[in-house]
Structures are given as structure tokens and as C-alpha cells.
Amino acid sequence: MSYVRDNGLARARKRRERRSIAILVFCALLVLGAIVFAATFISSPSKQSGPCPNGTVSSAPPEIASFTLNVYNASGSKGAAATAAEALRTHGFRMGVVGNDPYQHSEDGVGEVRFGPDGAALAKRYVATLVPGAKLVQDGRDGNSVDVVVGSSFPTIAAAPASPSPSPVCK
Known part of the structure; x- marks a missing residue:
């Protein structure tokens, strides 16, 4: 080899x-x-x-829930404040006191929207649009709470429309 x-x-x-x-x-x-x-x-x-939407869609702007809305009855009709408060709640407002007007005066017109300096823009933008003809009254309160005073000619506030069903965005 x-x-x-x-x-x-x-x-x-x-x-x-x-x-x-x-x-x-x-x-x-x-x-x-x-x-x-x-x-x-x-x-x-x-x-x-x-995040993906969880299926709940709020039709109310976030600012509506940022202040307290009190509803007072000055019309003389029993339950007027409660009826108005329930309709306003459907629009997304955070409700405070519902009862008789603490100033104890009778309102013959539509009513009043009372607010302090911090709540002026909120009252004019959100509340006054739902209560046409109401007098806008700025008082000296602290904070951004707004009062709706129901008068004898207070209009019926329509409930907020049902929120639309969410469209599927996430997979």
C-alpha cells in the first residue's frame, strides 16, 4: 500500500x-x-x-361628570325637582342635592341656573343648553357646583339618547 x-x-x-x-x-x-x-x-x-374599549361607550363628555349639579324645586309642584334631576342624570351629570329651593322663593318663569365663578363656563356650556329660557345667576359660591332651580314653566327635559353600540376596534 x-x-x-x-x-x-x-x-x-x-x-x-x-x-x-x-x-x-x-x-x-x-x-x-x-x-x-x-x-x-x-x-x-x-x-x-x-386600551381596547371594553364595550361601554359614554356619550357624555368627561367634563359633565367633573362638577356637581344640584336641582331645586321653586315651582310649587310636588316632585318637579326629582323629575328634572332624573332627566338630567341621563345626560351624564353627577347629581348632588335634589329638593326644595334653599332660598325658599317661588319661581314663576322657567327657572334659574345658579353657579359660582369656577362653574360659570360649565353652567353655560352644559346646563343652560338643556334649560332654554332659564335665568343665569352667578352667586358667590366656592367651587364649580351648579344649581338648577325648577320654575313653574320649566320645560320637560328629554332623556339623553341611548349610547351607540361600540364598533369593534381591537382583535
Whole structure:
């Protein structure tokens, strides 16, 4: 038997080929992984978009619940304040005291909307629009509470329309 003597060049060449193939396979897998990661990242919903709606939709602006609305009866008709308060509650107002007018005066007109300096904008924007013809009276109260005084000609306040059903946003 004869052995072929080599000087190691053939073995070195095979080693280089194997090393080159291993590096090429590693680079190809790295590129493939980057493409998969990018595709997953782009197609997934953003986490900064906010929480998914839980099925409840409030038609009332958040400011409506930020102040207390008191309803007082100055009409002489029993239960007028309670009826008005129930209708106003459906619009999203946070109700406070419902009862007879603490000033104990009789109101022959539509009524009054009373408020302090902090509640002036809220009273004019939200309450006065539901009670057309009511007198706007700014008193010296602290805080942003608003009073509705029901007079003998107080209009019937329609209940707020039912809130729309939410459209599915999240999957």
C-alpha cells in the first residue's frame, strides 16, 4: 500500500470551504430572522394606541361628570325637582342635592341656573343648553357646583339618547 503524501494544503482548503459554508449559513439565518422580526413588528398593533374599549361607550363628555349639579324645586309642584334631576342624570351629570329651593322663593318663569365663578363656563356650556329660557345667576359660591332651580314653566327635559353600540376596534 502506498500512501500519498500531502503537504496539508488539501486539508486546509477543505477546512476553509467548511468554514465559509458555516459562515454563509449563519449569515443567511441571521438575515431570515431579521426579516421575520421586522414583519412581526410591523404587522402587530401598536402598544401606545391605548386600551381596547371594553364595550361601554359614554356619550357624555368627561367634563359633565367633573362638577356637581344640584336641582331645586321653586315651582310649587310636588316632585318637579326629582323629575328634572332624573332627566338630567341621563345626560351624564353627577347629581348632588335634589329638593326644595334653599332660598325658599317661588319661581314663576322657567327657572334659574345658579353657579359660582369656577362653574360659570360649565353652567353655560352644559346646563343652560338643556334649560332654554332659564335665568343665569352667578352667586358667590366656592367651587364649580351648579344649581338648577325648577320654575313653574320649566320645560320637560328629554332623556339623553341611548349610547351607540361600540364598533369593534381591537382583535
